[in-house]
Amino acid sequence: MSRILITSGPTRQYLDPVRYLTNASSGRMGSALAAAAIAEGHQVVIVSGPVSVAYPAAAEIINVETTDEMLTASMSAFESCDGAIGAAAPCDYMPRFIQTQKIAKTGDALQLELIETADVVAMLGQRKKQGQWVVGFALETEDRRFRATVKLQKKCCDWIVSNGPQAIDSDQNDIELLNRHGDVILTVQGTKEQVATELMKKISEQLPDEKLDVKR
Amino acid sequence: MSRILITSGPTRQYLDPVRYLTNASSGRMGSALAAAAIAEGHQVVIVSGPVSVAYPAAAEIINVETTDEMLTASMSAFESCDGAIGAAAPCDYMPRFIQTQKIAKTGDALQLELIETADVVAMLGQRKKQGQWVVGFALETEDRRFRATVKLQKKCCDWIVSNGPQAIDSDQNDIELLNRHGDVILTVQGTKEQVATELMKKISEQLPDEKLDVKR
Numbered sequence: 430m431s432r433i434l435i436t437s438g439p440t441r442q443y444l445d446p447v448r449y450l451t452n453a454s455s456g457r458m459g460s461a462l463a464a465a466a467i468a469e470g471h472q473v474v475i476v477s478g479p480v481s482v483a484y485p486a487a488a489e490i491i492n493v494e495t496t497d498e499m500l501t502a503s504m505s506a507f508e509s510c511d512g513a514i515g516a517a518a519p520c521d522y523m524p525r526f527i528q529t530q531k532i533a534k535t536g537d538a539l540q541l542e543l544i545e546t547a548d549v550v551a552m553l554g555q556r557k558k559q560g561q562w563v564v565g566f567a568l569e570t571e572d573r574r575f576r577a578t579v580k581l582q583k584k585c586c587d588w589i590v591s592n593g594p595q596a597i598d599s600d601q602n603d604i605e606l607l608n609r610h611g612d613v614i615l616t617v618q619g620t621k622e623q624v625a626t627e628l629m630k631k632i633s634e635q636l637p638d639e640k641l642d643v644k645r
Numbered sequence: 646m647s648r649i650l651i652t653s654g655p656t657r658q659y660l661d662p663v664r665y666l667t668n669a670s671s672g673r674m675g676s677a678l679a680a681a682a683i684a685e686g687h688q689v690v691i692v693s694g695p696v697s698v699a700y701p702a703a704a705e706i707i708n709v710e711t712t713d714e715m716l717t718a719s720m721s722a723f724e725s726c727d728g729a730i731g732a733a734a735p736c737d738y739m740p741r742f743i744q745t746q747k748i749a750k751t752g753d754a755l756q757l758e759l760i761e762t763a764d765v766v767a768m769l770g771q772r773k774k775q776g777q778w779v780v781g782f783a784l785e786t787e788d789r790r791f792r793a794t795v796k797l798q799k800k801c802c803d804w805i806v807s808n809g810p811q812a813i814d815s816d817q818n819d820i821e822l823l824n825r826h827g828d829v830i831l832t833v834q835g836t837k838e839q840v841a842t843e844l845m846k847k848i849s850e851q852l853p854d855e856k857l858d859v860k861r
């Protein structure tokens with residue numbers, strides 16, 4: 430049995446007490462992966478942004494709101510895990526300045542300077558110790574396979590799942606799992622549950638034997 | 646019986662196919678107002694942004710995503726209504742330019758120019774015909790009563806409900822209903838259902854007699 434960290438859902442980056450940047454990530458892929466991992470006999474810790482999806486009761490859930498909170502919680506949880514799957518879609522830009530009061534409309538345009546947030550999966554990839562593994566997700570609208578492979582290398586992932594924006598807030602997904610050489614080692618199209626099951630099977634197969642104690 | 650338009654929930658303003666600006670409005674206040682209005686014998690049309698809340702089955706629902714869509718749907722629905730309650734929190738800024746492909750991270754800051762979206766309640770207030778009425782909501786973090794009264798006048802509302810940011814995505818609300826002179830004509834603190842019931846009672850009381858055919 431492995432202990433697996435799954436990041437899930439979106440994060441929010443506030444401009445002021447009311448308005449924020451985010452994306453439509455629903456947490457369904459994370460929830461489906463957690464259920465598939467538990468079904469294979471693994472222990473699961475989920476670090477999740479704000480979602481309305483239900484997670485498996487057997488999973489340990491850590492709720493966060495911003496990308497920095499997701500980073501801190503994930504780095505800490507990863508210490509006791511064998512591997513991590515970055516299924517979250519953390520907001521990757523944040524306003525350089527956050528207003529403490531609601532920004533009042535003036536009729537003029539508002540210039541907003543956005544800076545990049547920390548990259549949660551890249552930090553997990555860079556900090557992983559001997560024996561730990563990291564699977565990233567890449568969501569791209571063009572040059573999907575190429576950009577996913579670049580991301581895998583930049584983020585020090587072991588594998589990366591490439592999918593498109595139609596996956597967001599949908600019941601369905603259409604993915605490719607790529608290894609470090611950019612080879613497609615799995616293609617799945619179907620419900621997020623079907624995709625999660627196939628992905629977890631493949632991930633488990635690739636784990637070093639000593640990490641495996643799965644029921645099958 | 647009156648026919649009442651209720652706007653509800655947040656809207657989304659996309660930067661690119663993935664990222665958007667929004668707020669945490671849940672649609673619970675809109676749903677509670679719809680239920681209270683239906684309970685008083687009114688007909689209800691809800692124009693709602695993306696929410697996970699359930700609306701009363703007896704209400705007619707029009708789903709929208711952006712503020713412009715909420716404006717178009719609301720202006721059209723308002724033509725057959727006696728009054729409107731603007732319980733939505735439409736995103737009030739939008740990027741001047743929307744990228745058709747996902748913006749790739751470069752490591753540099755991203756300068757985002759935001760322009761104001763159309764003001765749905767102000768447009769309803771300005772276009773209302775003889776006998777039609779509009780109730781707005783004002784969510785402010787400071788000078789609440791003063792700013793609400795300014796908003797009421799600017800948006801040509803008949804009444805305005807002033808509440809604070811703690812109302813967002815909460816079961817509770819704490820409101821003041823202000824008339825055109827800035828007088829507080831109702832104060833309610835409680836669940837959104839309790840607030841909605843008291844608000845609808847007060848609104849119905851203030852309606853011209855010929856608009857009323859309520860069961861009480």
